[in-house]
Amino acid sequence: MQKVGFIGLGAMGAPMARSLHRAGFDLRVWNRSRARSAEFERDGIPVADDAAAVAADRDAVIIMVSDPSALAAVLGGVLQGLPEGGTVINMSTVSHAATLAALKAVQAHGGYFVDAPVSGTVKPAQDGSLVILAGAGAEVLGRVQPLLDAMGKKTIHCGAPGQGTRMKLVINLMLGGMLALLAEGLNLGERGGLAPERLLEAVGDGPLGAPLYSVKGRMMLEGRFDKQFPLDLLFKDMELLLQEAAGHGLPLYVSAAVREVVCAACGAGYGDEDMAALYKLPVRP
Amino acid sequence: MQKVGFIGLGAMGAPMARSLHRAGFDLRVWNRSRARSAEFERDGIPVADDAAAVAADRDAVIIMVSDPSALAAVLGGVLQGLPEGGTVINMSTVSHAATLAALKAVQAHGGYFVDAPVSGTVKPAQDGSLVILAGAGAEVLGRVQPLLDAMGKKTIHCGAPGQGTRMKLVINLMLGGMLALLAEGLNLGERGGLAPERLLEAVGDGPLGAPLYSVKGRMMLEGRFDKQFPLDLLFKDMELLLQEAAGHGLPLYVSAAVREVVCAACGAGYGDEDMAALYKLPVRP
């Protein structure tokens, strides 16, 4: 059985680490703020003292942190501890540039790198039913597949290292657009006297029926905008992709309009709220 | 058992009429071009000679034709034949103005009017699993519900007559936007080296996974653009709703960008192809 280190025991990381433990892997965990490791310790799961210690003698180390700077910070420690030929699996969603920087650092150390951000949020993390978007060489992916299988229901091999992250960002670009469309549809419907509940029902029962729409639509109607994916992060992801598209000379007329709408929502003070807050944007009469 | 007339035996109408027949209703049908009635005649289903005849002595007449002018044309005949107190159920998707004109004509005749466009295409029409978006008074809807239940798996009561059509148009506005987003996502992904099949898979397995995306995505990748819902009709629907939104002083920044993209696709000669042809739009290097 592979020996695994796990870094980042937040809302997503904790249940993912639990899944690995349940699946019988030799697991050691670490979290930057100690409090979150307590319940792992209580349950007999070894807790390391720092990033280097969590990586020592491990076949693979999984990182699930919140942003590029946290990734860079823990990666330094990991590379001090990780044996040569070990594998770093970054499951955090970061920019493409940050992913390539991590890849380079790991390779310089003589290790292997997999970027494997996930599609799905807390619930599927708890159920072990995440969809994992992996960028990795085929052989390396084969070796870590059992780990990924413990956490997700499916792994999509998106290409070489870096492509998992790219896939995640393209998904987020579409996701922002879909939210903006839902907000426009709901607002237009309401002006014309359609009950928003009925609109959500019609969307959900027909060909447009994405799970996203039922979850976010309900939040919109209930006026709950506690963040799961806040607007200012969505804006950053969109910005990155519009710049990349520009590098290809590819106009994205629709996504560019979505970017401005998200910008307006951030300017209206909703940047730290969930992206469902796009619904609040239009001036109400 | 209610006596029903059915007008419009096209790709959608024919299987819907069959569903009514199977459910045991006393059915009489008519189609403007005679050819399409032949197989109904062969199967012993009475075929009328004109719109007035199909409506004579019926409790309700269902109309499923392709555009507002066809609706207006058959409605005149229907009102000559329909007994006072009969109900006209228009299931064709037409503009809101055409719906209100039909409503007025039917009411002037002393009849009841239901607008009941459907969400879903040929396959659910054949399975009797359409979602029906009904605009009707509650009592009238109650009376025709058994008919609708024979054709669809669910009826969403959208409000007074006219609101079913409005709902359908809002759905189509979002649908056009979702298609445009998919085209942008696929094109951007491909420029960055993502296999489009993997992108569709990642979309389909996650929160964005609408049935629309798997159906239209496959058409895009296979280069099949035979029309189910052609771009020029999509353009007309979007135009109608953007005008309505303007009447409310409601800006729809994203949908307005979609409108231009659809316009460009029509200008590029894809107006008579399926809306999946949006994928072909960006200049390929």
Added chain:
Amino acid sequence: MQKVGFIGLGAMGAPMARSLHRAGFDLRVWNRSRARSAEFERDGIPVADDAAAVAADRDAVIIMVSDPSALAAVLGGVLQGLPEGGTVINMSTVSHAATLAALKAVQAHGGYFVDAPVSGTVKPAQDGSLVILAGAGAEVLGRVQPLLDAMGKKTIHCGAPGQGTRMKLVINLMLGGMLALLAEGLNLGERGGLAPERLLEAVGDGPLGAPLYSVKGRMMLEGRFDKQFPLDLLFKDMELLLQEAAGHGLPLYVSAAVREVVCAACGAGYGDEDMAALYKLPVRP
């Protein structure tokens, strides 16, 4: 000297009629509300009792009213009075469809039609320095040129009847866009600490320096939004042209975004204010 009838003595029409009088033409005027003719009467200029009377025995009748319905209303009377072979010169800005309808009515009467909307507002109307955008056959235009020369500094022959109006609408489309750009530039500059007066100065002294920017820029900074060209009329003109562009399959990505911004301004309650009110749109912190 040609005998001329003039209909519409508003802010634009009155000084234009004065210019014709000063130039020595045999002038007769009429205005729907009598009050406005009083000072013409006082100055010895014949005032007719109705549209037919103003047109009787005239070589040409000039119409300068505010909208298509006013045009249609007075045109009926004019055609009752106008001798066969007379010319109707519509200088009001109306839709292309209204222009073509007027053309048809005049031709059916055996008359000639010129559409000649103007570029410029009250000041150039008073100075006789308007730019006139004429749609007319070459011979007809030659005949009425002396009249136009009395009112404007220049006539641009845009093509056959109808093309003057088309030119005016294209100008208005660009005008709306330029206003929106000025509003965006001023708002962005202010967020970055640039004094708006300095920005107007830099715009005015360089290659971007259109007269429009100095006039409207000053209104924006002084918070004066009394209408010269109100936002809801601008919206109508833009709508007409975006529909026409769509008919050509020509996407106008930028103008479509302007349309939404104008729509938002109307929705925010500025529809009856001058188009300079676009400046007020962005949510202020």
Added chain:
Amino acid sequence: MQKVGFIGLGAMGAPMARSLHRAGFDLRVWNRSRARSAEFERDGIPVADDAAAVAADRDAVIIMVSDPSALAAVLGGVLQGLPEGGTVINMSTVSHAATLAALKAVQAHGGYFVDAPVSGTVKPAQDGSLVILAGAGAEVLGRVQPLLDAMGKKTIHCGAPGQGTRMKLVINLMLGGMLALLAEGLNLGERGGLAPERLLEAVGDGPLGAPLYSVKGRMMLEGRFDKQFPLDLLFKDMELLLQEAAGHGLPLYVSAAVREVVCAACGAGYGDEDMAALYKLPVRP
């Protein structure tokens, strides 16, 4: 009389340096590629051997180079030679970040910094009629004003160091939008049968008549797209400002659409052509 160093003898810099010489200033020049200094040498104007030498004993050094990296490269040399208390005047158009970096470097050296990009191109540079957009402390600006007066007809004091650059970028944002509008207007007019020459005439003679439109409009009609301001540089400027606007939470719906149009033009292969090439963008029938 002040002692002045001048760096950058390109299409803009050479005539600007000439203007300083004509005005009687003690001038020393330098250009990275030697060829361009030859005619200055021939005319008896001292030519330095490097950036440090051009700055030695000077009261002020003026830099007019093509991009941020050239600015950074020469600035290092300048600061080696410039006496303490000397002034660096950067007249190159660079990003706001590059301007602030230069400001910091100069201040660290004990010098004064003025950013003074210009509005206008080669012709006004030759005539000494540039409009100069200056960011500087009031006292510093007073000291260098005689130099600026030799090169330009007017200096607009935009604020503290950095604000001249900001003003220039806002002007460029509007400029890109105006070009895109002109392209849309011309394309729409042509589809409707309006001669583009007439449209340019109507624009030029009325309130929209910016010098930009006559210059660029002529290039569009003559099919000349030799770069004066190429599309890929315009794109970079727009990108910078849209990012800044996003930082303020200020949506720029129109400029964002312009950005995509410019992106499409770059993608179509026009990035290295003059921005007038926007006219070529729409698919021709």
